[in-house]
Structure formats: C-alpha cells, structure tokens
Amino acid sequence: MAKQQFDNPDLTPFKGPAGGWGSLRSVAEILPRERVSPEAVRELVRQNKPDGFACVSCAWPKPADHHPAEFCEEGAKATAWELTGYRTTPEFFAKHTLTELRSWSDYALEQHGRLTHPLRYDAATDRYVACAWDEAFDTIAAALKPLDPKSVVFYASGRASLETSYMYGLMARMFGNQNLPDSSNMCHESTSVGLKAAIGVPVGTTQLRDFEVCDLVMIFGHNIGSNAPRMLHPLRSARKRGCEVIAVNPLRERGLERFTDPQNPVEMTLLKESNIATQFIQVKAGGDLAVMMGIAKYLVEWDDAALTAGSPAVLDHDFIAEHTHGFDAFVAKVRGAEWPAIEAEAGVPLAEIEAAARRYAKARAVMAVYGMGLTQHVKGVENVRMLVNLLLMRGNIGKPGAGPTPVRGHSNVQGQRTVGITEKTELVPVAKLKAQFGFDPPTEKGLDTVETCRGVIDGSVKAVIGLGGNFLRAVPETAAMEAAWPKLDVSVQIATKLNRNHLFAGRVTYLLPCLGRIERDVQASGEQAVSVEDSTSCIHGSRGKASPASPHLLSEPAIVGALAKRLLPPNPRIDWDAWVGDYALIRDAIEETYPEIFPDFNARMFTPGGFWKGNKAAERIWLTKSGKAEFLAPEGLSATGFADADRRFRLMTLRSNDQFNTTVYGYHDRFRGVKGTRDVLFINRADMAEMQLAEGQIVALESDAGDGVARRRDGLIVHAYDIPRGCLGAYYPECNVLMPVEHHADESHVPAAKSVPVRLVA
Structure with missing residues (x-):
C-alpha cells in the first residue's frame, strides 16, 4: 500500500490559479497511487454524463450539454478513491486489533483499500473476523428486536441513492421510529x-x-x-x-x-x-x-x-x-x-x-x-x-x-430528504405511507444528529445503524462520543472502506461492505441503475459499469432489504426480495408515495440534465402560514452565538483541497500552500505578534465554551495566513474534539463548526 508520509511539512504559499496544470497534476498523481485499473480510468469518461454515473462526492448538477470530461479534480479523486486497486481483507484484520488501528490516521485507514467481506467484531481478540451474510443479518435483527425502537438510530450518509434511502426510511418507520439523522443535520x-x-x-x-x-x-x-x-x-x-x-x-x-x-x-x-x-x-x-x-x-x-x-x-x-x-x-x-x-x-x-x-x-x-x-x-x-x-x-x-x-455537499443529501430521510413528521406523507403499506408510521419527532450524540453519551441510545458515512468522526464532542460508543448494544456500519467510526465497537458490531455507485450492480432482473437529486432539485439516473471490488459485496438496497426482512414482521404489501431484484419496483413505490414529484419516474430518470422536481417558491407560490414570503429580522449582528473576550478566538474548521468531508485523499492542500501535514493553525500575523508566537511554533487549542469541560487539540503548527484578526483556521475533522455537542445552530441543531470559541496555548 502506498502511503503519504512527510517528515518535513512544506508551508510554501501557492501562487497559481484554481484548476490549470495543478489540477491535472493532482489527478495524474492519485490515479497510479491508488493503482486504479485501466477499466476504472475509462469510467472517468462516463462521470456526470447523462447515461453515466453521478459523482460520489458533491451534488453539483449533471448538465445536459456536457464537457468531454465532465469531472473536476475533486470528483476524479473521489472516483479513484472508490475504484482503488487496494483491498482491506480479513487477513488485514487478523494482523491488526481495533485498538492498534485507532492510532492510524484517517487517510491511512481509508487508503488501505476497499472492504471485501462482511465482518463481525470479536471482543475476545479485539479484531474483525469474516462472517457469512446470513449470520450478520440474523444476529443484527435478533439484537435489535428486544430494544425499545425509540432507542435505535438509523443514520444515513448523503451518498446513498434515492432507492436505498426510501427503503431505509421505510424500514426505520416500520420498526417504530423516525430517528433518521443524516448528513444534512451536520451541514445544511x-x-x-x-x-x-x-x-x-x-x-x-x-x-x-x-x-x-x-x-x-x-x-x-x-x-x-x-x-x-x-x-x-x-x-x-x-x-x-x-x-x-x-x-x-x-x-x-x-x-x-x-x-x-x-x-x-x-x-x-x-x-x-x-x-x-x-x-x-x-x-x-x-x-x-x-x-x-x-x-x-x-x-x-x-x-x-x-x-x-x-x-x-x-x-x-x-x-x-x-x-x-x-x-x-x-x-x-x-x-x-x-x-x-x-x-x-x-x-x-x-x-x-x-x-x-x-x-x-x-x-x-x-x-x-x-x-x-x-x-x-x-x-x-x-x-x-x-x-x-x-x-x-x-x-x-x-x-x-x-x-x-x-x-450541497454530499451527492444525494438533498434527495434523501425528498424521499423520507428525516426526523420531522411534517416532511413525510404519513397518511400516504399508512394507506400504501398498511402500518401506522410514528408521528413524534425523531432524533437528529445532536440529539443522537446526546443519547449516545447519556446511554439512552442503545443502537446505531449507519448507512455509509463516518458518523463518529464527523460529529462534535469527539472524546465523549468515542468513550460512549462502546457502550452501545448494537453498532452496524454499511461501508465501502474502513474509517475511524468502525474502530469503536458495541456489544454486537458488524461491518457490512457494499458496492460503490460506480460499480456494476446485477440483481435478479439484470443490471440495475439508481437515482440521485442534485443541489438544484434535478433528479438524475446513475449507472455503474466498473467491476465490483469483491464478489462478496452486496448492494446497499440488498443489504437494507435483507435486514428489513428479518427485522420486521411480514407485510403483504411489501416484497423486499422483489424490490432488491428490480430497483424499478422501488421507484414505482416512490412514485406512488410522492406522485407530484416523481410522475413517470422510471421513464424520466435518464433525462439529459435531469428532471426538475418543481419548486413552488420559484413560481412565487409561498407555502408559508401567511401565504407570502416572510421577512424575518435577525436578533443581532453576529452569528457566533458567543461574546468576544480577551484572548478568545473564533475557530473555523476547514476542509483541505485534498479532502471531501471526513475523507482525506492526501496531504496536499494546494491552494493554501500546505503539504505534508494537517496539523496546521492558520492565524493572522498581527495576532501572532500579540501572542508572541513564531512561525512553525507548536501550540495547542483549548475549548473556551465555558461549560467546564476540558477539550484540547495539541500539536498544531503556527502558520501566518491571510485570515481576519481574532479568527483561526484548522482542519476538520481533527478539530471536532474542540466543539461541544451543545454548540449548534438554534432551531436547526447544525454543529456550529465555523465559529468555535477557543483559546490558544503556547
């Protein structure tokens, strides 16, 4: 496995533009580093094309009139990352305990390659061991059934397709809750x-x-x-x-x-x-x-x-x-x-x-x-x-x-909300679901991300199922969350690669590897396609053609369907096996639930440029209580939610040019001139002088939330940067450790990661 290791970090300012030769060099570097096959390289030509696959990173639209290469540097990295030639097999876990792997970086964990087999955590050896799919589904369902449904959380990453998301939300509600936090809870x-x-x-x-x-x-x-x-x-x-x-x-x-x-x-x-x-x-x-x-x-x-x-x-x-x-x-x-x-x-x-x-x-x-x-x-x-x-x-x-x-960030985070991944009843056609599937959907509000974190920490959440993502790494209050996670009765993660969340096991823990969106998905009726929604409310079909990373992988719909069959009582109105065998049947069900949004869904899903789901506000039809658009005045002039104080800084957590959300592709934040490290503290030069700091000095940040909880991030390299006075920048997710779970947006509960109160310790 190729690793990026640097003994001498380089903080030389970058003077070039975005795009250009720097972008091409970055793409040319990651393809051989990931041992991407010629077949996988050819897939780039299909990326974001009308009959191709939707990029697995951001949610920018797939245009009808496309460029010859309709992918950007970040999209090419995401494709290389998913179609990597590296594999993380059961033999790997035989050599490494989870305790040992916690010392690895986020980059090293994911860069090791695609997961190849379903895995069960063995507490006696502190290792994952290979298991059969049926064993995994049977044991997971048996562990979940005795639990109060309100204590179980079904988290969804924004990469899951509309088809998978619809099945997942339906499974959660039929189980008895709508604890359906997702990536939107963390960002938009x-x-x-x-x-x-x-x-x-x-x-x-x-x-x-x-x-x-x-x-x-x-x-x-x-x-x-x-x-x-x-x-x-x-x-x-x-x-x-x-x-x-x-x-x-x-x-x-x-x-x-x-x-x-x-x-x-x-x-x-x-x-x-x-x-x-x-x-x-x-x-x-x-x-x-x-x-x-x-x-x-x-x-x-x-x-x-x-x-x-x-x-x-x-x-x-x-x-x-x-x-x-x-x-x-x-x-x-x-x-x-x-x-x-x-x-x-x-x-x-x-x-x-x-x-x-x-x-x-x-x-x-x-x-x-x-x-x-x-x-x-x-x-x-x-x-x-x-x-x-x-x-x-x-x-x-x-x-x-x-x-x-x-x-939007994730490639289908907006679409997931469209088909029911939400903790809010008012966003779900509850009466329609009841009539369509013959059950009583829950109507009380479910848990969002912040409330899930509270529940994991205080023990009221007993199980977390993760449909993709890296929940434990993405959320705030890192130390308390990592300490509490092993107390869960059940922890199940559906994933393509190993990440830090997988290294904290509950009493019953399974790691279920799935096909990626770019890979060929063959079910009973033949090759399947899925769909996603972009940031502009357009729905696109996505068809994978690459060879699967392992013959032991199942698709996300197959995993959700198999679990639902075992977890839920039989329902004559849902044939989970038929849905898995032909995703068009899932789209028919989606159309029945949301007829105004998805008329002729199957016929239109590969419309060049996507089909628009409609937007009443764009027509100047205002679905508010007053029937008009509302002027809503802010209470104050600062969005931070805390007062300025002597030596208190506003920390912004940042993503690198070599990163997508918690996935770190490498150690080269080209645009900010940082290479070989992520342990950097961006600070205004005048603040450096006032704090009597030198370029390259090693410092720490401590939380200044005033709640009595000690939170600290050590080992940061001071780097003078063009940033406003009183503000600091440092990389996400490494600095989530400084963010209290209660430091979140009013009403929406989004973690307030762009202005975290901290103090600098020389």
Whole structure:
C-alpha cells in the first residue's frame, strides 16, 4: 500500500490559479497511487454524463450539454478513491486489533483499500473476523428486536441513492421510529429550516440555466475551488458575459479569485486565468449577518432618498406588497442597526459593504450562492433568513437568474430528504405511507444528529445503524462520543472502506461492505441503475459499469432489504426480495408515495440534465402560514452565538483541497500552500505578534465554551495566513474534539463548526 508520509511539512504559499496544470497534476498523481485499473480510468469518461454515473462526492448538477470530461479534480479523486486497486481483507484484520488501528490516521485507514467481506467484531481478540451474510443479518435483527425502537438510530450518509434511502426510511418507520439523522443535520439543516420558514420550501429555487441570465452572483461562505469546482465553469461563463461576482468569506479562497479551465487548450497553453470575483469581502467568521444587514441598510437609505426626490425606487415595492409579509418590522430593525456596530461585527470597512450594496442595487437578477460558512453557526438559520431578506427586497426570487442557491455537499443529501430521510413528521406523507403499506408510521419527532450524540453519551441510545458515512468522526464532542460508543448494544456500519467510526465497537458490531455507485450492480432482473437529486432539485439516473471490488459485496438496497426482512414482521404489501431484484419496483413505490414529484419516474430518470422536481417558491407560490414570503429580522449582528473576550478566538474548521468531508485523499492542500501535514493553525500575523508566537511554533487549542469541560487539540503548527484578526483556521475533522455537542445552530441543531470559541496555548 502506498502511503503519504512527510517528515518535513512544506508551508510554501501557492501562487497559481484554481484548476490549470495543478489540477491535472493532482489527478495524474492519485490515479497510479491508488493503482486504479485501466477499466476504472475509462469510467472517468462516463462521470456526470447523462447515461453515466453521478459523482460520489458533491451534488453539483449533471448538465445536459456536457464537457468531454465532465469531472473536476475533486470528483476524479473521489472516483479513484472508490475504484482503488487496494483491498482491506480479513487477513488485514487478523494482523491488526481495533485498538492498534485507532492510532492510524484517517487517510491511512481509508487508503488501505476497499472492504471485501462482511465482518463481525470479536471482543475476545479485539479484531474483525469474516462472517457469512446470513449470520450478520440474523444476529443484527435478533439484537435489535428486544430494544425499545425509540432507542435505535438509523443514520444515513448523503451518498446513498434515492432507492436505498426510501427503503431505509421505510424500514426505520416500520420498526417504530423516525430517528433518521443524516448528513444534512451536520451541514445544511439551517437551510432547510431557514428557507422553509421564509419562502415555504426547504431548498434553493434556482437551476443551472439561471447562471446564463443572472447579472450578479453573491457567494457567501463557500470554498468553490475545493468543494464544488465544476461550478467554476458556469461562473466563469457568467463573468465573461459581464456578470459580477461578490465573494463574502473569511479566507480569500483561490477558486473565487482565479481559475484556469483545464479543458481549454488555449488557457492551458498560454497559462491564462479568469478572474472570478469582482469584489472580495473578507468578513470575520460569523460576521456575514452584519455584512448583509449593512447592505440592507444602504438599500433602505437609498430608497428613502429616491422616494423623497421622486427618483425611481431602489426596492421593488410592487413585489414586496404583493408577495411578502413582515416588511415593516424588518425595515424597522434595519433602521435601528448602528453603522459602527455593523462595521465592528463584519470586520471590514463600511466602504466595502457600500460597494457591494451598489452592485446589488443596480443588478436586475441576483443569485445568492452559499455554503456552510452561513449554516454552521449558532445563528446559522438567521444567516439564511437574512440572505432571503436581501433577495426579497428587490424581488430576486421567482424570476430567471435569481434566487437562493445553497450548494450541497454530499451527492444525494438533498434527495434523501425528498424521499423520507428525516426526523420531522411534517416532511413525510404519513397518511400516504399508512394507506400504501398498511402500518401506522410514528408521528413524534425523531432524533437528529445532536440529539443522537446526546443519547449516545447519556446511554439512552442503545443502537446505531449507519448507512455509509463516518458518523463518529464527523460529529462534535469527539472524546465523549468515542468513550460512549462502546457502550452501545448494537453498532452496524454499511461501508465501502474502513474509517475511524468502525474502530469503536458495541456489544454486537458488524461491518457490512457494499458496492460503490460506480460499480456494476446485477440483481435478479439484470443490471440495475439508481437515482440521485442534485443541489438544484434535478433528479438524475446513475449507472455503474466498473467491476465490483469483491464478489462478496452486496448492494446497499440488498443489504437494507435483507435486514428489513428479518427485522420486521411480514407485510403483504411489501416484497423486499422483489424490490432488491428490480430497483424499478422501488421507484414505482416512490412514485406512488410522492406522485407530484416523481410522475413517470422510471421513464424520466435518464433525462439529459435531469428532471426538475418543481419548486413552488420559484413560481412565487409561498407555502408559508401567511401565504407570502416572510421577512424575518435577525436578533443581532453576529452569528457566533458567543461574546468576544480577551484572548478568545473564533475557530473555523476547514476542509483541505485534498479532502471531501471526513475523507482525506492526501496531504496536499494546494491552494493554501500546505503539504505534508494537517496539523496546521492558520492565524493572522498581527495576532501572532500579540501572542508572541513564531512561525512553525507548536501550540495547542483549548475549548473556551465555558461549560467546564476540558477539550484540547495539541500539536498544531503556527502558520501566518491571510485570515481576519481574532479568527483561526484548522482542519476538520481533527478539530471536532474542540466543539461541544451543545454548540449548534438554534432551531436547526447544525454543529456550529465555523465559529468555535477557543483559546490558544503556547
């Protein structure tokens, strides 16, 4: 197995653009490192194509008019990671105890290769041992049946298909709970709560085609170059036709500054670059609320002056009168905001906010793109609502080229919610499920991610089933969670590779390896396809063609179906075996449950560019209590949820250019100039001087949550970086150990990972 080991970390600043030769070199490096076969390399040609497979990383759309190579650097890494030539066999576990493996890095665990056999944890030897599939399913079901269904959690990673997710949610509800936390709980639940309250739908209103007609794109809290690089193509095209881009982010992420298209021979040969952002506002972590309030205040003041002078209005008063509610109360809040407080909380001069407001005031159609830099704060829901307020002020929802555009991470996390992976009854057609399958679905709210963590720690959660993901590594309160996990009665993880969650065993523990989305899935009726939903609410078919990593793997639907058969009493309305034998039957069931979203599902699933599931807010139909879009004023100007104090820093946890969520592909965060390590603390040079720190000095961070719990992250290398004063950056998930489980967004419970209160210990 090839490992990346570095004795001398390199922190040399990177001066190149996003994309370009750096991107090609990165792809060229990982393919041989992962021993990817020629067959697997050929699969890249099918990636994100209409009849190909949907990328297993981000949820950016599969366009109808595609490029010859419709994958980005991160997508190619994800494909290489899944189609690796390395294998983690039962012989590997015979040589290594779980206790020993806990000393391995996240990278080393996953890079060892694909799991090949179903595995049972043997407590006597502290090892996984191979077992038969029937044994696994029988034992798991037998261990779950005596438990109170309310004590069992069914977690779902955002990579699972619509078909698997529908089966999984149905199994949980038929078992007796809707404890269905998922990846959305950790990232975009603030979007689901904020948008639902404001415009009546929990998702964005725009589509890919809106990039062709917008004249301003505002991007808040999203590192596009690392997390959704294919989005740079429509952004660059928009810029070339004169569209402006305002980027609001604590770090000057390279993808939002400069981009060279790897698929453009002229740009590659001449080393040409496209400037993406026309304005970059380097806000303090948690200061986005203040920036948005400042823009709103300028708009209100200019509108007042225009109306007094008899000039054209700045605000869209006709839209506001016809389509919105709560405008007067919101404007009163805006008028009451003081300019010095706005400037202090934003951390940028008012002139920068004014320049952004002028760009917004003159734009006819505005898209507001955002990521977890808005959602992962204590006031993350208020961030989302304030973004909607800005759009409503000038009628920028429900017209071409305009609307909120949340960029999802996992490739089907939005789709899972569409087909029932949620802890919230109001998001599930309970009456329809009862009529369709003849059972009484639970109606009380289930456990979300934060509540699951509480339950694992206090012992009220007795079992966790994981449909993919790396739950224990992704959640906050790392030390307490790892200490409590072995007390579970049952721990079952469905996975393709080994990760840290698998190294903490409960009383009954199984590791069930599954086919990856890119691999050929043959069932009783022949080769199968699955479906996913992208960030713009379009549904796409996905067909794997690569040879499976092992003959002993089962598909995710097969695993869920086999477990459901043993766990649940027989139901004449569900033939789990038939569903597993022909996924089209699952899609028929989905269509019956959600007829407005999935009419003619099987016939339309491979529509080029996907088929849109519809969005009432995009039609200016507001499914809110008032029947109108709601102006919802924030309580304050900071999203952090804690007060500033002497020597207290705001820590942002970051993802590397060589990473997707908890999956670490390597140790080269190219855009930030970090190679050979992830133990880096990004800090403002002035803060370094004040703290009397030197470049390269080793320091620790300690939690400053004020709850009496000691949390510490040692061994961080001080590195001067262009980051706002009072803010620090360090890598996720390694720094989750510093985040209390109760440090989460109000209402949505999203862990507030973008502003964690810490102190620096030299």
